[in-house]
Structure formats: structure tokens, C-alpha cells
Amino acid sequence: MAEKGVNNPFVIAQQQVKSACDKLGTPQEVYEILKNPIRVLEVSIPVKMDDGSIKTFVGYRSQHNDAVGPFKGGVRFHQDVNEDEVKALSTWMTFKCGVVGIPYGGGKGGVIADPFELSEGEMERLARGYARAIAPIIGEKIDIPAPDVGTNGQVMAWMVDEYEKTTGRFEPGVFTGKPVTYYGSLARTEATGFGVAIMARYAAKKLDLNLDGIRVAVQGFGNVGSYAAMYMEEMGAKVVAVSDVSCTLVNNNGLNIKELMEYSKGNKNKMITGFPGAEEEIDRNAVIGLEVDILMPCALENVFTSETADQVKAKIVSEGANGPTTPEGDKIMSDKGILVIPDILANAGGVTVSYFEWVQNLMRYNWTFEEVQEKQETSMNKAFDDIWALKEEHNVDMRTAAYMMSIKRVADAMKLRGWY
Numbered sequence: 001m002a003e004k005g006v007n008n009p010f011v012i013a014q015q016q017v018k019s020a021c022d023k024l025g026t027p028q029e030v031y032e033i034l035k036n037p038i039r040v041l042e043v044s045i046p047v048k049m050d051d052g053s054i055k056t057f058v059g060y061r062s063q064h065n066d067a068v069g070p071f072k073g074g075v076r077f078h079q080d081v082n083e084d085e086v087k088a089l090s091t092w093m094t095f096k097c098g099v100v101g102i103p104y105g106g107g108k109g110g111v112i113a114d115p116f117e118l119s120e121g122e123m124e125r126l127a128r129g130y131a132r133a134i135a136p137i138i139g140e141k142i143d144i145p146a147p148d149v150g151t152n153g154q155v156m157a158w159m160v161d162e163y164e165k166t167t168g169r170f171e172p173g174v175f176t177g178k179p180v181t182y183y184g185s186l187a188r189t190e191a192t193g194f195g196v197a198i199m200a201r202y203a204a205k206k207l208d209l210n211l212d213g214i215r216v217a218v219q220g221f222g223n224v225g226s227y228a229a230m231y232m233e234e235m236g237a238k239v240v241a242v243s244d245v246s247c248t249l250v251n252n253n254g255l256n257i258k259e260l261m262e263y264s265k266g267n268k269n270k271m272i273t274g275f276p277g278a279e280e281e282i283d284r285n286a287v288i289g290l291e292v293d294i295l296m297p298c299a300l301e302n303v304f305t306s307e308t309a310d311q312v313k314a315k316i317v318s319e320g321a322n323g324p325t326t327p328e329g330d331k332i333m334s335d336k337g338i339l340v341i342p343d344i345l346a347n348a349g350g351v352t353v354s355y356f357e358w359v360q361n362l363m364r365y366n367w368t369f370e371e372v373q374e375k376q377e378t379s380m381n382k383a384f385d386d387i388w389a390l391k392e393e394h395n396v397d398m399r400t401a402a403y404m405m406s407i408k409r410v411a412d413a414m415k416l417r418g419w420y
């Protein structure tokens, strides 16, 4: 997560967009507009800490493009957040929404803060402070934030409350990923991990791999990783390794994921270390080189780089995290014949169900869990098929095909609006 220089995620995002624009042969104005976010707001958030002192936190909201619809994307609370990371994440959101064809542009927010260092009260005051600070540039039809690393439904609920108090308007759809009992949607919590799993299943079918007993490893055991692992287990796969910041857990007979979810919930800082159902605990970084069929990076950026991608032995990589693979990492894995399902497709389930939550909020109506998952699956399978067809037609990898499909949608909207 270097801010400048090697593996700067924003430079990588720009390279990805540029290379797909070149393949598509778009007019040069398209990349000229898409290479930078439309707006980046930096805010300073004073928070009263439990000891009575005031600490100021720095936050960002990057609004990349809204040609297709309101800006959309999560808010990350993490100690390594920086402006370039938020700009990259907002760029990826524009094209993720384009991949699944939902009427949104891309945005993303972040606050430089370690949530595990904050008490619940401090977390609430920080969340409210951030919502107040970005209130002038967000809104139910303008920019709709959601959870990302270090934030969750409770944080969204505080932010909605603060936004409504600040603006004096009732707008529950201004944030998504809310708790089900407070204008949230059924199946949103599970959505990103579910999507990562069903995309892996779809890819396995393409490669004629049977999921029964297939070996899976998952990096990261937060919202995305835990549900990705749970659904893979439900589909008959054996999740033989799971990692988080603390370690990698290995069990060659398959970890019991529901038990691990229960264990980590009750453990200090939600960590997996010490889980009694593992055969061994190894270094957290070892997860990427294990002998598995499917590997699911569900933590942070820059996991598969020029230095590490060669370790991967999996046949399929389903990217739950945003930006886990650098362009050099892509080249190495492609040369090895590994099928990489790119982040902007594999993890698009989160924003897809956020869209369904927003629609339900606007309609003041609720769909069932099954209805939501069925709609999500239909939408993601179609996106997979469309990208696969484009990949075959142009002889490119899935990431390039996904960007080509999405850039075309955004470029068409910009053209019709007269932006170029």
C-alpha cells in the first residue's frame, strides 16, 4: 500500500483503465476524463477521546465519475488509508458498477484510523464526525457510501443518523450496508463473499472442475473472506486454509467455517489465531503459496506482485479484495495459466446488493433473502458470461475484458451527456 512509487494503487488503476481504453480504441478524451476522480475531499475530524483529550483524524471522500449515476462506494477505516488508495478504490468502483450494469458511478471514502485501537464510543464519534464532514457532498441521489474494511452496518446506522440530523432530511438510502432492522437489505452482509464464491463456482464449471472436495484457501477473514469461505464450504469444497492479520490456519480435512466464524467473533480483535479446529498455524503470508485449487484474496491490495505471484499454485483466483493483483502479478499468473476473476467482477456482489438495498429504501419495500440472492446471482452470472465472451473475442485476460465492457458503458454515457 505504498503511497508513491512501487505498487501505488492509483497508478495501477490508471494503467488498468489506460490499457483497456487502448484495446477498445476509445477517443483519447475518454481516458483523459477517466484518469482522475472528478472530486476528492479531504477532511479533518476532531474526536473527543474517552480520556477527555481531542484527537484529529484525517479522512477522504473521492468521487471518481458520475456519468452513469450517483457516486457509490464504501468507507474504509484503516491505519494505512491514504489519498492515492482512496482515489484508486473510487476508480475501481466506477468500473465495478459498470461491470454489473447498475446505475451508479464510483466513489470511495477512507479515514486514517485503526478501529481496533478505538473504544465503541470513540468509533461512534469518529463515524458521526466523518458523516458530518462529508455531508455537503453526499446524498441519496448524489453519493451513497457503504461499508468497507473496518466499518460495518452499525457504523452505517450512526452515519445515516448523523447525516439526517445535519441536513434535516429523512434519507435512509444515503448509506447502504445498514443493519437489516434499520433500512438494510436481507443478504447484504453476505453479498460480497457470496459473490466471490459463486464466481469461483462459475469459473470452475468453465474449467470442468468439480467443486466436491476441491481445495480452497482464503486470505482475510472479515466480512468478505468469512462468507466466501462459508459459501465455498456449503458448495462442497474443502476450505483447507484461512488467514488474517494474525496467522494462517491450516486443516487438510477442511476447517469448520461456521465454528471459525463463531470463534473469531468472540476473540480479541476478531482474530482467528488459537482456533482449536486447525491442524497447524503458519505465517499469515504463507496462505498464497499453498497447494490449493482455488485461492481467494479477501484482505487488502498488492498481494500478488512481481515478487509473490510466482508462489501461487491455484488454478482459479477469485478476487474478493480490491486491487490484490498488480499488473506484473497479472502477467505472471496469466503466463502460469491461472484464471483470475478480477475484483471488479468477483467482489461486485456487495455493491449489487447495496443497489438492491437502495431500491428497496426508495420504494419503502422489502424483498426476501432468497429474492435478493437470486437477483444477485442472475446479475453476476450474466456479467461473467459477457466478460468471458469478450475475453475470447479479443484474446485478453478477464480483467482487461471486464474493463473494456465497463469503460464502453461509462464512455457511452459521457458521450451522450456531451462530456466529450
Ligand SMILES: NC(=O)C1=CN([C@@H]2O[C@H](COP(=O)(O)OP(=O)(O)OC[C@H]3O[C@@H](n4cnc5c(N)ncnc54)[C@H](O)[C@@H]3O)[C@@H](O)[C@H]2O)C=CC1
Pocket (backbone or CB within 6 Å): 147, 148, 149, 150, 151, 192, 219, 220, 221, 222, 223, 224, 225, 243, 244, 245, 246, 284, 285, 298, 299, 300, 301, 320, 321, 322, 347, 348, 350, 351
Ligand atoms: N465489505 C464489502 O462489502 C466489500 C469489501 N471489498 C473488499 O474486500 C476486502 C476485505 O474487506 P472486508 O472483509 O469488508 O474487511 P474487514 O475489515 O471485514 O476484514 C479484513 C480482513 O483482512 C484481514 N487482513 C488484513 N491484513 C491482512 C494481511 N496482511 N494478511 C491476511 N489478512 C489480512 C483482517 O485481519 C480481516 O480479517 C477489502 O479489499 C475491501 O475493499 C470489496 C467489495 C465489497
Ligand SMILES: O=C(O)CCC(=O)C(=O)O
Pocket (backbone or CB within 6 Å): 072, 073, 074, 075, 096, 144, 145, 146, 147, 148, 176, 177, 322, 347, 348, 350, 351, 352, 354
Ligand atoms: O456496497 C457498496 O456500495 C460498495 C462496496 C465497496 O466499497 C466495494 O465494492 O468495494
